[in-house]
Amino acid sequence: MAKQEQPGLLILEIGGVCGVLKGHVELLKKHFHLITMKEFLKNKERLSEKIKSVFIHECRPVIDRELLQSLPHLKVIANSGVGVDHLDLKLISSFRVKVTNTPHAVSDSTADIGMALMLASARRLVEGCQIAVSPQTEHFAADWLGDEVTGATLGIIGMGSIGYKVAKRAKAFDMKVLYLNRNRRKEEEEQAVGAHYCEKMEDLLQQSDFVMLVVNLTPQTHKLIGKRELELMKPTATLINISRGAVVDHDALVEALQNGIIKAAALDVTYPEPLPRDHPLLKLKNIIITPHIGTATVQATRMMTEEAVANIQAVLNGLPIPSEVIPQ
Amino acid sequence: MEEQELPYVLIDTIGGTHGVYEDHVEFLKKHFTLITMKEFLENKNHLSEKIKAIYMWWHKPAANQELLHSLPNLKMIVTSGAGVDHLDLKLISSFGVKVANTPFAVSSATADLGMVLMLASARRLVEGCQIAVSPNTEHFAADWLGDEVTGATLGIIGMGSIGYMVAKRAKAFEMKILYHNRNQRKEEEERAVGAIYCKKIEDLLQQSDFVMLVVNLTPQTDKLFGKKELELMKPSATLINISRGPVVDQDALVEALQNGVIKAAALDVTYPEPLPRHHPLLKLKNIIITPHIGSATTSSRRLTMQNMVESILAALNGFPIPNEVIP
Numbered sequence: 281m282a283k284q285e286q287p288g289l290l291i292l293e294i295g296g297v298c299g300v301l302k303g304h305v306e307l308l309k310k311h312f313h314l315i316t317m318k319e320f321l322k323n324k325e326r327l328s329e330k331i332k333s334v335f336i337h338e339c340r341p342v343i344d345r346e347l348l349q350s351l352p353h354l355k356v357i358a359n360s361g362v363g364v365d366h367l368d369l370k371l372i373s374s375f376r377v378k379v380t381n382t383p384h385a386v387s388d389s390t391a392d393i394g395m396a397l398m399l400a401s402a403r404r405l406v407e408g409c410q411i412a413v414s415p416q417t418e419h420f421a422a423d424w425l426g427d428e429v430t431g432a433t434l435g436i437i438g439m440g441s442i443g444y445k446v447a448k449r450a451k452a453f454d455m456k457v458l459y460l461n462r463n464r465r466k467e468e469e470e471q472a473v474g475a476h477y478c479e480k481m482e483d484l485l486q487q488s489d490f491v492m493l494v495v496n497l498t499p500q501t502h503k504l505i506g507k508r509e510l511e512l513m514k515p516t517a518t519l520i521n522i523s524r525g526a527v528v529d530h531d532a533l534v535e536a537l538q539n540g541i542i543k544a545a546a547l548d549v550t551y552p553e554p555l556p557r558d559h560p561l562l563k564l565k566n567i568i569i570t571p572h573i574g575t576a577t578v579q580a581t582r583m584m585t586e587e588a589v590a591n592i593q594a595v596l597n598g599l600p601i602p603s604e605v606i607p608q
Numbered sequence: 609m610e611e612q613e614l615p616y617v618l619i620d621t622i623g624g625t626h627g628v629y630e631d632h633v634e635f636l637k638k639h640f641t642l643i644t645m646k647e648f649l650e651n652k653n654h655l656s657e658k659i660k661a662i663y664m665w666w667h668k669p670a671a672n673q674e675l676l677h678s679l680p681n682l683k684m685i686v687t688s689g690a691g692v693d694h695l696d697l698k699l700i701s702s703f704g705v706k707v708a709n710t711p712f713a714v715s716s717a718t719a720d721l722g723m724v725l726m727l728a729s730a731r732r733l734v735e736g737c738q739i740a741v742s743p744n745t746e747h748f749a750a751d752w753l754g755d756e757v758t759g760a761t762l763g764i765i766g767m768g769s770i771g772y773m774v775a776k777r778a779k780a781f782e783m784k785i786l787y788h789n790r791n792q793r794k795e796e797e798e799r800a801v802g803a804i805y806c807k808k809i810e811d812l813l814q815q816s817d818f819v820m821l822v823v824n825l826t827p828q829t830d831k832l833f834g835k836k837e838l839e840l841m842k843p844s845a846t847l848i849n850i851s852r853g854p855v856v857d858q859d860a861l862v863e864a865l866q867n868g869v870i871k872a873a874a875l876d877v878t879y880p881e882p883l884p885r886h887h888p889l890l891k892l893k894n895i896i897i898t899p900h901i902g903s904a905t906t907s908s909r910r911l912t913m914q915n916m917v918e919s920i921l922a923a924l925n926g927f928p929i930p931n932e933v934i935p
Contacts, residue, residue: 297747338750388758392781396731399724403905405898406737412897413890417882420899421625422666428905430716452780453720554745562741569740570733571748577731579756 286313287596288330290320290351291337298338304585308335311589317341324350333358333592335585339366348375356595358588359605361575362386362442365497365524369607379605380591383441385583390574391445394522397546397568398434398490401518402427406568427489427516430454435488437504438495438523439465439475446492447473458484485512490520497524498608505529510536518544522574525551534560537567548574614641615924616658618648618679620668628665632913636663639917645669657681661920667694676703684923686916689903690714690770693825693852697935707933708919712769713911714903719773721902722850725874726762726818729846730755734896755817755844758782763816765809765832766823766851767793774820775801786812813840818848825852833857838864846872850902853879862888865895876902 289312293299300308308314313330320327331351334341336359341347343357348371356378359367364381372379400406403426411417411424434450436443439461447457450473457475459465464477478484485491491513495501505519506529513519519542521528530551536542544566553572555561561569575581587603594601617640621627628636636642640663648655659679662671664687669675671685682705687695690711700707728734731754739745739752762778764771767789775785778801785803787793792805806812813819819841823829833847834857841847847870849856858879864870872894881900883889889897903909915931922929 295751298750301751388782389756392727392757393731395781396724396727396733399720400728400733403721403724403901405724405728406734408898408901409734409896412882412899415885417885417899419625420881422627423625423629424899424901425904425906425909426901428717428907429720431907449777449780452777453723454716554740554748557743557745568737570736571740571745571752573731573736573752573754576753577756578753579759581753 286311287332287592288313288315288327289592290315290317290331290334290341292317292340298340300335300337301581301585304582307582307585307589311593329353332356332596335588335592336360336367343367343372345371348372348377356380356592358592360581360584360588363497363524364605365526369605373607378595378601379607380588380595380601380603381605382584382587382591383603385580385587386575387441387445389577389580390442390522391449393548393570393574394442394446394492394494394520395449397520397522397548397570398492398518399429401520401544401546401568402429402432402490429490432456432489433458433487435459435478435484435491436475437481437484437491437493438501440494440496442522443492443494444469444473446494447475458487460484481509482512485509486514488517489514490518492520493523493527495523495527497526501527503527503529505533507532507535510541513542515540516543518542518546520545521547521549523549525549525553530561534564537561537564544568546570548572614639615660615920616641616643616655617661617663617920618643618645618659618669619663620645620665626666626668628663629909629913632910635913636917639921652678660684660924661686663916663920664688671695671700673699676700676705684708684920684929686710686919688909688912688916690718691825691852692933693854697933701935706923706929707935708916708923708929708931709933710912710915710919710931712931713915714908715770715773717905717908718770718850718902719777721876721898722770722774722820722822722848723777725848725850725876725896725898726820726846727757729848729872729874729896730757730760730818757818760784760817761786761815763787763806763812763819764803765789765812765819765821766829767803768822768824770850771820771822772797772801774822775803786815788812809837810840813837814842816845817842818846820848821851821855823851823855825854829855831855831857833861835860835864838869841870843868844871846870846874848873849875849877851877853877853881858889862892865889865892872896874898876900 334357359381362381362383430453433456436459439459459475504527546568548570623630661684684706686708758781761784764787767787786806787803788806788809874896876898
């Protein structure tokens with residue numbers, strides 16, 4: 281297919297902080313006429329005729345009314361990643377543009393990070409690594425202990441495909457798995473991972489040694505975990521967040537960690553990202569924070585681009601769309 | 609029962625960074641009269657004949673010739689943890705003294721640590737934590753990537769109880785599991801964790817994305833893993849050691865990591881521990897080292913203590929000894 285005949289795909293840029301990964305460009309160019317925002321802004325009139333799709337990577341380009349109005353032939357906005365909380369779904373829908381995400385590509389790597397954070401926190405891994413290399417270290421103390429993950433109780437809040445994969449992994453560690461979800465899963469699904477449904481958040485919070493947040497960010501889950509929820513948790517418990525920063529009330533979390541209301545936290549996500557360098561969360565001893573790396577693997581990022589490409593092609597060809605996001 | 613009737617057991621010390629844990633003492637004193645090395649040395653004449661067992665916590669007190677000679681009625685030495693490479697089993701046996709360890713108390717905690725070292729290394733967790741808190745961090749780069757653990761191939765060298773627990777956990781991550789062991793496991797055991805036996809270690813090394821060492825340290829496994837084995841590994845592979853430092857030829861490992869012969873390593877054990885502060889392993893970027901914390905959980909240590917008590921009581925009462933180590 282000649283370049284000009286390929287449907288136009290708008291991206292922010294190639295490379296750089298938020299840009300499309302250089303290694304994925306070839307894949308995109310196989311199917312699309314790639315147009316960067318810079319190119320588009322220089323040549324709006326001509327290029328706006330061609331752009332049928334937008335590929336969003338690391339929340340860029342930003343989709344606002346002005347952009348939507350300037351793309352009369354836009355059919356689909358394909359997001360790389362599963363979270364679409366950065367998109368105004370109603371606005372986009374009003375322009376008759378479809379939105380897709382990439383739930384399949386992200387689930388394994390995100391579940392893996394959830395497990396890694398839980399284990400690293402419980403076993404004090406980061407601290408341990410510091411001791412192992414510190415110039416001050418003369419011997420390893422025999423009374424330096426962490427907490428056992430095997431056999432402990434994990435409460436999963438949000439049992440979608442990522443949460444379910446977390447449960448599957450946790451089961452292999454002989455963990456007792458409790459879960460909270462908008463809807464209860466089928467019995468066979470629960471049995472396969474040994475998960476017990478909790479009708480009420482309190483039940484899950486009061487019994488869990490580890491509480492893991494694996495929900496979407498929606499108006500309903502915004503600040504889902506606040507002072508009340510933290511106080512319901514065991515003082516020996518750890519909060520792990522692999523969903524979105526805004527699901528947790530950060531001020532309440534700071535206080536809870538400072539006062540021993542909960543034992544520790546492990547966050548892959550915060551708001552904002554990164555946190556301001558003077559944020560109190562960065563000063564606490566009983567927290568580990570990773571720089572939103574839930575899907576940061578060579579394999580997952582490639583799959584995300586492939587999944588986005590497949591979604592775009594389905595929309596443009598009038599075929600069933602693998603992962604369309606319908607505004608609620 | 610008067611305190612004097614409880615069997616006399618020698619320990620090194622209570623508390624501090626290497627002594628018997630203070631919160632274990634109550635349980636121990638229910639069963640034994642504890643004599644510290646200090647008390648023993650101050651009162652050898654009176655105590656030497658009374659001591660029936662040594663409770664060796666983190667290798668102390670050391671069971672050397674001198675100590676063994678001075679304890680004529682010693683029946684049992686029980687040592688914490690799975691390893692017995694610090695004991696001269698022949699020497700101890702020559703005094704008619706039995707030995708027991710605690711392999712099972714430590715297995716789940718150690719298997720868990722093997723898994724977290726693999727995950728942390730693959731996903732660059734420690735590096736990531738540094739970026740998240742660094743004063744220089746202004747944004748998170750999109751092209752900062754690690755490797756996927758789900759679906760990768762894990763080669764387990766040593767499929768005893770700890771290795772088997774690792775396999776069970778890895779299976780839930782949909783890993784392909786290869787293993788190399790003195791003996792092949794039963795078919796049902798293999799199937800339960802989806803593990804494929806590699807009779808030749810080369811086959812395991814050439815196919816694995818992660819190689820995990822979970823063997824005992826014995827004369828046969830000393831420097832089991834050297835230049836040849838490292839070169840057989842994929843250049844994209846990671847070596848994880850949760851067994852004992854001397855199983856790996858450390859000089860060969862340094863060279864392999866420096867030259868990209870393998871991608872990375874994650875070690876809970878080294879020799880010595882800790883490494884000298886100028887050791888080249890400490891300077892490498894593609895390694896994470898933890899301070900021998902495989903069994904370092906509150907519950908695992910408590911279970912260890914309880915197992916040790918059981919073994920001593922069995923030995924002193926003439927019952928079959930749980931976890932006895934035969935030289």
